[in-house]
Amino acid sequence: MPAESLHRDARRFFFERYGMTSADLERYLAAALDRGGDFADLYFEYQSTSSLLMEESLLKSANQGISVGVGVRVLAGERTGYAYSDDLAPEKILRAAETAAHIASGPARTHIVGLREVPSRATLYPVVMAPTDAELMAKLALVERADRAARAYDPRIEQVRVSYADEVKWVLIAASDGAEAADYQPLARMGVFCLARDGASVQRGNSGGGGRVDLSFFDRQLTPEELAGQAAREAIQQLQARECPAGEMTVVLGPGWPGVLLHEAIGHGLEADFNRKKTSAFSGLVGQRVASPICTVVDDGTLPGRRGSLNMDDEGAPTQCTALIENGVLRGYMQDRLSAGVMGAHATGNGRRQSYAHMPMPRMTNTYMLPGEDDPEAILRGVKKGLYAVNFGGGQVDITNGKFVFSASESYLIEDGKITAPVRGATLIGNGPDVLTRVSRVGNDLKLDQGIGMCGKEGQWVPVGVGIPTVQIDRLTVGGTAG
Amino acid sequence: MTDGNHRDAAHGDSNGLMELAQRIVAEAQRRGATGAECVMREGRELSATVRLAEVEQLKQAGGKSLGIRVFLGQRSASTYSSDFSWPAVTQMIDSALGIARIASEDPAAGLPQPEELGRWEGDLGIYSPAAARVDTDAGVDLARRAEAAALAADPRLRNSEGGSFEAGEGRRIFANSLGFAGEYRRSSCSIAAVPIAEEDGKMQRDYWYTVAHDPARLDSPEEVGRIAAQRTLRRLGARKAPTARVPVVFDSLVARSLLDQIFTAVSGESIYRGASFLAGKLGELVAASGVTVVDDGPRPGGFGSAPFDGEGVAKRRTVVLRNGRLESYLLNCYTARKLGLRTTGNASRGLADAPGVGYGNLYLEPGTQTPEELIAGIPQGLFVTEFIGSGVNIVTGDYSRGAGGMWIENGQLAYPVEEITVAGNLKDMLQHIVAVGNDLEFRSSAAAPTLVIEGMTVAGR
Structure with missing residues (x-):
């Protein structure tokens, strides 16, 4: 299996390319603990990227690049010292280790446990050839197909922009407790943006998708034609859109990407760092009811090929499926090493970072609600007046007061159980700890998003996934303009 | 305080990056590019966070990276890397030229007209070497004082996301095949406080900060903490x-x-x-x-x-x-x-x-x-x-x-x-x-x- 062998090669990658040995890693770790820190780790990263942009049917921009570096972290109690180097010369790594060591102030810990390779799982990334190694012409062909399909969708489609981007990260982690783990992490994404014009009215439509996959994904699972159709349809649909109503109303979320609700409303508030510091609106609520009993929400880093999935997190811990809310009751938090240690909890494989230049912290992977029993059609039929929101832009949350927003880019009025007119984009706002208590129906149609999510926290961006079945929320504030 | 542009003109390029950028542009042309640009960035940063009077995080590092864009007539492509070694650079140039061959002829693509090139002559006042000289202890002290001032403002301020100090400086170099070669430095430092207030079981958080190119021009950490406290308290209820x-x-x-x-x-x-x-x-x-x-x-x-x-x-x-x-x-x-x-x-x-x-x-x-x-x-x-x-x-x-x-x-x-x-x-x-x-x-x-x-x-x- 080529996918397995790529994964196995991850460990050898740095050793062979940079002539490193386990003894070198131990030496760096010893330097990091020279002032008495409790724990130290090294995060080596080699990232290779490529991207294409087509606009006006021209391949206007094409680029590729490489970034390499190592981050050194030292923990001393709840303190973190961090330094990094984009040069893997031994003296540069030692210098970074010495800098990070300054967080602690005590005698050196002389004994470093000998490094041992952490056994790795069967890889979650179904990749035969790294997307970055695929022929440029093959990527260009995908982009051209999307461009043609979007233009052919409707004569009112006036502008089409298609992007393709991929990356491969080789990661090696060595920790002072002796753990040494490696991974090879591919990621690919296509996006389509359309502008439709009808007289003076201009509207946009967006779509995108991908995952930890290779190019064959775009031939077999999510074709450029599908992506183009989605973006073009949204733009054309919006040409007819009316003003969105304003105020509290019943909202039905379509399946898939609307799961961004979960990410904002509860996900961030359940990241362990905020709860360790008691700064989250969810602090101290474990065991309490925070959602209606038909809601079960998990964060699952183990779904094969998904954008938010990882064989291991960026601290070397295996990812897992963590129950956040089970039948309405808050079960637990997403942990990284630091918070788990302080809180006396188990690691959950949620310690992630943007790159070697960033400290790890608790982050989501793929966050979704398990399916319920209702027929989605029946949910819509049961709503007298409300909003049916099927596609979203981004969202944001204030984890301390729990207020969150997410912005609908495609939604419709529901009148007497029927979907009627499309309405203009509007922001939906609610309160994290109580929004899910108003979920009255959960559909049997769980869908995960297509692979477009990027999540930002304290300036660090990581790829994530979300998912949700059709759900009915009985009262949510909709930020429209119509009275 | 001087503008880095002129400082370097006066003292010469200490580590030869500007010469390297120009050499890369020339090499790209030698290898077939009809036009080329090289961008370089170099910088360092220090950040310190203090939470509930204890040091929480210290981060200190620096790095540099470069980007190359090449033209083959109206076709263009770019590459980037943090490897400044000559073999890596020549490989980047070749790979950029390789990708440019599949790019489309874009009539609007290209470098500026030669007469459009130029730079603002005068002191911009955006660089102070003092920013990068603030040491960790001084940074921690500023962060600690900002948080302490915020938490001291009112008994309802009992928790905090911390006080922080950040400082950094960056240098940017740009050269192109029309003979333009320029560089400048910019520095920045800031102090921030993010207190949390609680009343009737509900929490609110807000922040305040001060930012300047030169640490001497920052507001006092006490002022930052005081305003952060005020902004947080007014959200209660x-x-x-x-x-x-x-x-x-x-x-x-x-x-x-x-x-x-x-x-x-x-x-x-x-x-x-x-x-x-x-x-x-x-x-x-x-x-x-x-x-x-x-x-x-x-x-x-x-x-x-x-x-x-x-x-x-x-x-x-x-x-x-x-x-x-x-x-x-x-x-x-x-x-x-x-x-x-x-x-x-x-x-x-x-x-x-x-x-x-x-x-x-x-x-x-x-x-x-x-x-x-x-x-x-x-x-x-x-x-x-x-x-x-x-x-x-x-x-x-x-x-x-x-x-x-x-x-x-x-x-x-x-x-x-x-x-x-x-x-x-x-x-x-x-x-x-x-x-x-x-x-x-x-x-x-x-x-x-x-x-x-x-x-x-x-x-x-």
């Missing part, structure tokens, strides 16, 4: 507002976000694509007569100031809106060619991509009334101090964002509100900026005074 159409006052901090939206709407990238509600409106009245928006690229001491842009074109002052009339778009060479106009020196530049469009120091000119006077004239309305989310569609102007702030009753700030949205359309919003405050202050590269906008819908209960 927040409730939802009624759904209503009322005047909305944008606090100067949030009014700044409106400038980001105006920028996106007048950026050449949105205009040539027709993806802006301001496309094709040059010369028209698009905003209220009290609205004048300027991008001052070489503003002395500005947080977005630089001597030249991402293509080696001199930064300049451009009036975007004059008394409500759209006077100029903001353009780089590419978007200018697409529109049959000239660059305004607004090319932005990352390492990996072709130049984009960015602003230098974008601001809305102040009026004469104080924020208090503006609020005093409003019988019922909303004073917005925070936006969350980004529900703005530049194509249509549709605007709908989560908000928090204070409800205005009879010209007074009556009570805090949250979990509401503010919605309208930017086309109407710009026309309905009925009053502009006198409180313009640059705290980042965009700045606006307090603004009063009529006709927006507030959604709450």
Whole structure:
């Protein structure tokens, strides 16, 4: 299996390319603990990227690049010292280790446990050839197909922009407790943006998708034609859109990407760092009811090929499926090493970072609600007046007061159980700890998003996934303009 | 304090990066490029966070990276790396040339006209070597004092996301095959505090910060903590507002976000694509007569100031809106060619991509009334101090964002509100900026005074 062998090669990658040995890693770790820190780790990263942009049917921009570096972290109690180097010369790594060591102030810990390779799982990334190694012409062909399909969708489609981007990260982690783990992490994404014009009215439509996959994904699972159709349809649909109503109303979320609700409303508030510091609106609520009993929400880093999935997190811990809310009751938090240690909890494989230049912290992977029993059609039929929101832009949350927003880019009025007119984009706002208590129906149609999510926290961006079945929320504030 | 541009001209290039950039451009041409550019960045950073009086995080590091763009006639491609070794560089050049062969012939692509190249001559006051000299202990002390001052302000302030200090400096080098070679340095440091207040089992968080190129020009950490405490306490007891159409006052901090939206709407990238509600409106009245928006690229001491842009074109002052009339778009060479106009020196530049469009120091000119006077004239309305989310569609102007702030009753700030949205359309919003405050202050590269906008819908209960 080529996918397995790529994964196995991850460990050898740095050793062979940079002539490193386990003894070198131990030496760096010893330097990091020279002032008495409790724990130290090294995060080596080699990232290779490529991207294409087509606009006006021209391949206007094409680029590729490489970034390499190592981050050194030292923990001393709840303190973190961090330094990094984009040069893997031994003296540069030692210098970074010495800098990070300054967080602690005590005698050196002389004994470093000998490094041992952490056994790795069967890889979650179904990749035969790294997307970055695929022929440029093959990527260009995908982009051209999307461009043609979007233009052919409707004569009112006036502008089409298609992007393709991929990356491969080789990661090696060595920790002072002796753990040494490696991974090879591919990621690919296509996006389509359309502008439709009808007289003076201009509207946009967006779509995108991908995952930890290779190019064959775009031939077999999510074709450029599908992506183009989605973006073009949204733009054309919006040409007819009316003003969105304003105020509290019943909202039905379509399946898939609307799961961004979960990410904002509860996900961030359940990241362990905020709860360790008691700064989250969810602090101290474990065991309490925070959602209606038909809601079960998990964060699952183990779904094969998904954008938010990882064989291991960026601290070397295996990812897992963590129950956040089970039948309405808050079960637990997403942990990284630091918070788990302080809180006396188990690691959950949620310690992630943007790159070697960033400290790890608790982050989501793929966050979704398990399916319920209702027929989605029946949910819509049961709503007298409300909003049916099927596609979203981004969202944001204030984890301390729990207020969150997410912005609908495609939604419709529901009148007497029927979907009627499309309405203009509007922001939906609610309160994290109580929004899910108003979920009255959960559909049997769980869908995960297509692979477009990027999540930002304290300036660090990581790829994530979300998912949700059709759900009915009985009262949510909709930020429209119509009275 | 001197501008790095001149400092280096006087003292020479200490580590030979400028020469390397020029050598890379020459090598790219030798290997077949008809045009080439090399961008380099070098920088270092220090950050310290103190939480509940204990050091929480210390981070210290530096790095450098380079980007190369090559042209084969009207085709172009880019590569980037952090490996400055010559074999790696030549490999980058070859791979860029390889990718450029599959790129399309784009009639608008290309380097600036030689006469467009240049730089602002004068001291920009954006670099102080003192920023990078602040040591860890001093940084920790500033962070600690900011947090302590915040928490000491009121017994309801019992928790905190911490006090922090950050400092850094960066150097940017740019060379192209038309003979342009320039560089500058910029430094920055800041102190921030993020206290948390609790009352009746509900928590609120807010922040304040001070930022400057030179540490000597920072506000005191005590002042930062005091304001952070004030801003956090005023949120306690927040409730939802009624759904209503009322005047909305944008606090100067949030009014700044409106400038980001105006920028996106007048950026050449949105205009040539027709993806802006301001496309094709040059010369028209698009905003209220009290609205004048300027991008001052070489503003002395500005947080977005630089001597030249991402293509080696001199930064300049451009009036975007004059008394409500759209006077100029903001353009780089590419978007200018697409529109049959000239660059305004607004090319932005990352390492990996072709130049984009960015602003230098974008601001809305102040009026004469104080924020208090503006609020005093409003019988019922909303004073917005925070936006969350980004529900703005530049194509249509549709605007709908989560908000928090204070409800205005009879010209007074009556009570805090949250979990509401503010919605309208930017086309109407710009026309309905009925009053502009006198409180313009640059705290980042965009700045606006307090603004009063009529006709927006507030959604709450």
